[in-house]
Amino acid sequence: MSTHRKLALLLLIALPATAQEPAQEPRSFTFTVDPIVLGIFESSVDTGSSKWEEYRDRSSGFVIPRLGIEGRGDGDRFLTFRATNVRRDDARYTFGYGVLDRWALTVDSNKIPHRFGNDGRMLFTQTSPGVYQIADPVQLALQTALEKQFAANRALITFPFLNGLISPYLATAGFVDLGLERDRLNANLGFGSLRGFSWGLDYKHEDRDGNRPYGASFGFSNATEVPEVIDYSIDDAELAGSWSTDRAGVRFGYRMSTFRNNVSTMYWDNPWRLTGATDPSAYTAPGSGSIGGSGVGFADLWADNESTVVFADGRTRLGSSWYAQGSVSYNTMTQDDPLLPYTLNPSIQGIDFDHSTFDATDVNKLPARNADNEVNVTNLSAQVGGDLGPAFDLTFRYRLYDYDNASKRIEFPGYVRYHAVWEEIARITVPFSYTKTDLGAELGWDVTPSSRLALSYNLQSWDREFREIDSSDEDVVKVSFDTHPGTRFSLRSSYESGDRSIGDYSPEAAENSFVEPEGVTNLPGLRKYDEAAREYDQFNVSAQLFATDALSFFFGVTGRDEDYKESRFGLVSDDVKQYNAELAYAPRDTFNVYLFGHRFDRESFQRSRQSGATPSTNPQDDWDLTLGETTDTFGLGLTAKARAWTADLQANYSKTDGNADFFSPPGGTPDLAVGFGDYEDVELLALLARVDYQLNPRAKAGVGYRWEDYTIDSFLLRGLRNYLPGALLLNPDYGDYTGSVLTLDLSLSFD
């Protein structure tokens, strides 16, 4: 069903309900346009970095940055229309019409661009959606050159050699900008009163189009990227009823969501091969110098899926101050996409469980033709609370979230690695399931009318299926104290301590996807941090002081220290501290200024051990890593008005300094570890200055200037230098820029 048809259906549903309203004589409607802003953007930027317009449209030209229309009619009729950035890539339009406390229709259209990188280079040409091809003569020439060198001296198939081969072709290759646009439509039709019964229909539709980088490698040693085609349609609808009184209320409904990928399979040519061949190792050149593999790769992109939810929420008062509330929902998520064959490489033969061979490109040889996956989620929460006398209150909470993956397990006799080789290792799908429960209580004490002390305890339990830990319990104790004596000062503080204990840790669980487990390949001493035993402390203190009616200070500090003390390998600790300070001064309505500073400090520690074919038992093969990052953020804002003039100034500066410090004891492999200082160092300075002049009560002229300077120094980008262009990565530009936008606009309002 098309978007337009769905919208039409929505509107048709509305008609009978509106028709039920008693007929009235025609009424008058008055409109106000407040404001319409007409402007001109003059934009400039010194690089092609996508970050400059990551989520925005800053192109030069005529703009209507803002438009607002308000209509009011007799009998509480209202009409609103608001628009921002009219007709641009980041436009938004919101329309509302209805009768207050009777019914209302809201339609919101929101365009959200997301740009990942500009000017990527690729040899491919997209011949149809999701099909990337390289001219056969180019593929053949590169394959021939590789084969020739392979025969002469395979050891010389290195990146410099590949770079030399590919450079002439890349010099004439095309560019590709990577990014997507979300076109969202959100319509809501509601009927009923705040008190009593009401119901509403929500409908959301999103078209998402564009592309993003996709890893499309043909082997272990090299890497190739193609732009993953994004062409999605997402529809959500919710029908809900609500009944509310002073004493109790319920809300119930049905929600469904569908995701459709209009390009579900992507194909791309192998830049280094025209014809398919097998490769016993899939270690393509360089490295071992192997040059086999498939002439074409393919990927099963995001599968179509559905979700249906029934839900009910309720609340009621139980006597004087006690209340009970809860919610329950049941969600069924399904996915039943047709499965693709093991490979498109005709030179590969599959080997079945009985050791007979079959055509691995034949989809009929799969043990199942469709994914047939289903997950059922039961969610339940309840809360009861109330006062214990004049100074104390008590709250009990219970939550249950049961994720039951009911998908059947499918056994595959093997799989094709990198489109190059059949691996005769039988695998079986693993429907991970889990149940999470929270049981907690909080006792509050109003120490004074303006001070509250609260003590809470929560027990969070996990039960998992197919993972390393079957069950875990986490005890969390929290104390909080808030006070605001008088109107000049407020303090909020809390301290929380958690202790998660686990049952047996079974590294063998990682082998659950093997029909015949081959033996544990992860380090036995590793504990995956999301399920490992841990202790944590967390605190939060913030204070605000209004020194005078005009001057206020804010200071806050928060911290969280996590320790995974039973983890010999993996994440061992993770500590975060944040500091905040703000000064605000507003002596009169026509002048205010604020200044804030924030520091974010994070340090994590992880340990590993390098192994060959089997897990190493040599402590000298250990290596550990301390990752530190400090981000300082400052902001300044100033607004001043004098007669007809208004000036606004905003400045924001954020700088992150990250460091990766490694250590490895001598004597093992590795026996030396070298740190680096560009663990994502990022700096952004954004300045905005604006001056407006009120021409008359209904017209205002303004000039604005935005200036931004962005730099990124990342080890991930530096690592590319050793590989390009032979790695055939897209390497789009999402790096440094300095850009500015000059805005001239005229704001009008009229009836």
Next chain:
Amino acid sequence: MTGNREEITMRLHRLVPALCAAVLLAFAGRAWAAPQAPESTPPPGYAGSDVCMACHGEVAGHLAGTPHGSKAFERLAAHGCESCHGPAAAHTENPDDPVLRPDITKRSAQDQAKLCQSCHSGRQQMFWQGGVHASRGLACQSCHSIHSFKSDRAQLRTASEIDVCLSCHKDVRAEMWKSSHHPVREGKIACADCHNPHGSTTAKMIKAASVNDLCYSCHADKRGPFLWEHAPVRESCLNCHVPHGSNHIKLQKTSVPYLCQQCHANTRHPGTLYDGATLADQSRASNRIFNRACTDCHAAVHGSNHPSSPYLGH
């Protein structure tokens, strides 16, 4: 000919909703009940809204055009201004006595909320009582202003929703200035798209049964379930991502490949050291420490539907 027919069909498709909208608006023009007339004689203790307006005319100006200045409000609140402020006859008789001023902000946060909840207790406000904001002593007026609001919608104290939230959640304000972030500071999504500040039954007041269910509402492509699953992905997106801002691509809490290596220290390449020497020396260079690192090859890290991708490659 076929092209013409398709074009006509497409035009009809475009026309249908427009016609529906037109009909709907035509019906809607006669679609309300007659407003009830305000009470003529205030009950004992009450002064009546007209008396209030005689001194507080500017408030009437502010309220005009808002739901609290509408006929609907009159229907729901029988005593006009005094429906919220309480009986004010004593105040009108002795307006200079500060004790007699019916100032709502003098009441406790709990009482203020109770007042607002006499109407706003359903829908999104259903779980205010017992919610985090309520239990930490916030009142409705901490964020909203009935008489002097500055926002286009929801009568907020500040011009935008994000300003209200960040006036307390200052850590989040700084997070949003990091390189990788959701488009909140660009105004394309708002805090309330993910959180319900009026309370919810889930932690962090999110608007879904779990973090993942919330993320799927925008990232439905990741919802699956897939043939080959990555267990931590299904349990919580927050195992690998931070929602408010990061300086690592894709809102990762730690950059790849080290994020992956916090769980995967397996034999061969997952447990191998990728350090500064790997970056500096081409002879030791590795494709596991450039570009998108592990995900250069394990492109389907959120789950794969391909029979040949048990390792979540393509």
